[in-house]
Amino acid sequence: MILLTLLVLFSPLAIDIYLPALPLISSTFHVEHAMAKYTITCFLFTMGVGQLFAGPLADRFGRRHVALTGVVIYSASALLAWSAQTMEWMLTARLLQGFGACATTVAAFATVRDVFGPEKSGKMISYLNGAICFIPALAPILGSWLTQHYSWRANFSFMVCFALVSGSLMxxxxxxTNPSQQSGLSTFNLTRYWDVIKNPSFLFHAGLCMLSMGVILAYVTSAPLVLMQQIGLSMDQFTFWFGINAIVNIVACLTAPSMMDKIGTHRSITFGILLIGLSGVLMVILSSDQTAFRFMLPIFISSVGFAWILGAAAGKALAPFGDKAGTAAALLGLFQMSGSGLIVALVQNLEMTPYWLIAIQMWLVVPALLIMFSGVGRKWHQWVLEP
Incomplete structure (x- = not known):
């Protein structure tokens, strides 16, 4: 679990540590803040698309080889970002770094499915998500300190060091843990992807993960603009509120497995959707007076809903697959990263305030309730598990 935790930390670290430095990055390269935000969306896009390749490779060559290759790509691209002299250079480095992070993520979640099986993997994913949430709590604090005492480039230096230490341990x-490594002839056979996508249980639960991840992504990309530029918080104050939300997320993720045991995965997902929908209503109501607390309160509530949805839905999405766990984890990651990134990008093109844009992103999750309580939806949720 320690090694799996390290593997899943690569992605959030690459996003959260340099968030306080985004205004400085935009001023360094003389670009608008929106262009600096593309360093996040570019990373998430390639992290999602790259999993289409990382998943089958993990099934073919093993989780270990894919994980180590991802660490190498991640560290090299972080070094490239550290030395960037233009915005185009920086965006290229972030695109490459997304490929490295996708490999470590796929290897981690495929290993969870290998080791813990279909029934326990949802709980383990919740624990891993709890560990992931430590990064939003701690990384911006570290990033703020590095930026103020050195420069924004020091954040990427830290990513290189983290990759080197973690890679050595791995x-x-x-x-x-791959139970049955397969013939190289079928590594990128389209039927492998189709066997996963055509499964309605996977499609529905991966879609839930995508929409709930979109809520978090909408918040992460909008928070620096709202809290620092519109409300006028300092870098340290921004880090404080960001850290509070991460603590809420940590507690929610670590308690999600016990919630699943007590009320079941179906009710856990249902309550999570209701909390996110309520958060959207609060976001609009409280937007009349722009303060940090009024902006963050709906985010706190939605973070609990996100935690209750993600662990249960991700476990259900991966449950029907044994020897294709790598491919299934890759497609799940594609939904979560590229899918959510695309949806957020489309919503943010609307001519609305950040408050309304985040609220709309929250409300997109709510229609899933109709499927959850339909006969076919219940059948998808109780899909027969593959050993």
Missing amino acids: WFSLRE
């Missing part, structure tokens, strides 16, 4: 300690 080289010596990470064991292969």
Whole structure:
């Protein structure tokens, strides 16, 4: 679990540590703040698309090899970002870094499915998500300190060091868990993807993960603009509120498995959707008076809903697949990263305030309730598990 935790930390670290430095990055390269935000969306896009390749490779060559390759790509691209002299250079580095992060993420979640099986994997994913949430709590604090004492480039130096240390531990300690590595001839066979996509249980639950992840992404990309530029918080104050939300997320993710045990995955997802829908209503109502607390309160509530949805839905999405766990994890990641990034980008093109844009993103999750309580929806949720 320690090694799996390290593997899943690569992605949030690459996003959260340099968030306080986004205004400085835009001023360094003389671009608008919106262009600096593209360093996040570019990373998420390639992280999602790259999983289409990382998943089958993990099934073919093993989780360990894919994880180590991802660490190498991640560290090299972080070094490239550290040395960037133009915005185009920076965006290219972030695109490459997304490929590295996707490999570590796929390897981690495929290993969870290998080791813990279909029934326990949802709980383990919730625990891993709880560990992931430590990064939004701690990384912006570290990033703020690095930026103020050195420069925004120091954030990417830290990513390189993290990759080197973690990669060394994995080289010596990470064991292969792939139960049946397959013939290279079928590595990128389209039927592998189709076998996963045509499964309605996967499609529905991966869609839930995508929409709930979109809520978090909409918040992350809008928070620096709202809190620092519109409300006028300092870098340290921004870090404080961002950290509070991360603590809420940590508690919610770590308690989600016990919630699943007590009320079941169906009710857990249902309550999560209701909380996110309520958050959208509060976001609009409280937007009349722009303060940090009024902006963050709906975010706190939606973070709890996100945690209750993600663990249960991700576990259900991966449950029907055994030997294709890598491919299934890759497609799940594609939905979560590229899918949510695309939806957020489309919504943010609307001529509305950030408050309304985040609220709309929250309300997109609500129609899933109709499917959850339909006969076919219940059948998808109780899909027969593959050993």
